[in-house]
Amino acid sequence: MKKVIFILLTLFSILITSCSQTNESKAKKVIKEYFKETLDDYDSYSxxxxxxxxxxxxxxxxxxxxxxxxEKLAEIAEKINRSGFSNIDITSDADDIIKDLDKISEDSYKKTLDKNMIKKIENWKALWLEFKHYQDIIYASKNSFQPEFIGWKMTHKFRAxxxxxxxxxxxxxxxFDKDITKVVKVRKVK
Known part of the structure; x- marks a missing residue:
C-alpha cells in the first residue's frame, strides 16, 4: 500500500511539474502571439x-x-582639443593625462623647457583638472545608479x-513585462 501511495504521489508531482510553464516557454508563446498580429505572412513563420x-x-x-x-564637460574637451591635444572626448581618462603633466612639470623636466612651454603645460593642467571635476560629477551619478528589474528579454531568430x-x-x-504576458519592446538585431 505504501508503494502504491508513493508511486501515485510521484506521478502526481511529475504531472504538476510538467504542466507548469517555464519562463522560456511563456516567452515563446508570447512571441508567437506577437507574430500573429505583426508578421506579413504568419503561416510562413518558422x-x-x-x-x-x-x-x-x-x-x-x-x-x-x-x-x-x-555641456560644460564637452566645452572643456573642445578647448583641450583646440589647445594642442587631439581626439579628446568626454570619456577620455583625465587621471592619466594629469599624472603625465605633473611629471613634466617636475623640476628635472622644467630645466629643459622654455617658459612658453611651461605656461602651456600649466594651462593644460588647469583645463584637465576642470575637465576631471565635471567628469567626476557625472561618473558619481553613474556609479551610484542601482538598476531595477523591469521584466525579461530574449533574442529570437526566425524565418518568415x-x-x-x-x-x-x-x-x-x-x-517582456515582469509576468511574461506581453511584449513591451522590440529591437531588430539583424
Missing part, C-alpha cells in the same frame, strides 16, 4: 533559435539636472515571408 531568457533591468541615463555639467513574398532570416530582441 522559428530557428532562441536565446536563454534573461532579466531586463533599467539602464543609467544622464539625469536632467546634470545636463549643464555634461516579407511583403514581397521572399523568405527572410530575422533576429529580434524581445523585452
Amino acid at each position: 522559428p530557428v533559435s532562441s536565446s536563454e531568457i534573461t532579466m531586463a533591468k533599467t539602464k543609467w541615463e544622464l539625469p536632467k539636472e546634470l545636463e549643464p555639467e555634461l 515571408k516579407n511583403r514581397m513574398g521572399g523568405k527572410e532570416l530575422n533576429e529580434i530582441e524581445f523585452q
Whole structure:
C-alpha cells in the first residue's frame, strides 16, 4: 500500500511539474502571439533559435539636472582639443593625462623647457583638472545608479515571408513585462 501511495504521489508531482510553464516557454508563446498580429505572412513563420531568457533591468541615463555639467564637460574637451591635444572626448581618462603633466612639470623636466612651454603645460593642467571635476560629477551619478528589474528579454531568430513574398532570416530582441504576458519592446538585431 505504501508503494502504491508513493508511486501515485510521484506521478502526481511529475504531472504538476510538467504542466507548469517555464519562463522560456511563456516567452515563446508570447512571441508567437506577437507574430500573429505583426508578421506579413504568419503561416510562413518558422522559428530557428532562441536565446536563454534573461532579466531586463533599467539602464543609467544622464539625469536632467546634470545636463549643464555634461555641456560644460564637452566645452572643456573642445578647448583641450583646440589647445594642442587631439581626439579628446568626454570619456577620455583625465587621471592619466594629469599624472603625465605633473611629471613634466617636475623640476628635472622644467630645466629643459622654455617658459612658453611651461605656461602651456600649466594651462593644460588647469583645463584637465576642470575637465576631471565635471567628469567626476557625472561618473558619481553613474556609479551610484542601482538598476531595477523591469521584466525579461530574449533574442529570437526566425524565418518568415516579407511583403514581397521572399523568405527572410530575422533576429529580434524581445523585452517582456515582469509576468511574461506581453511584449513591451522590440529591437531588430539583424
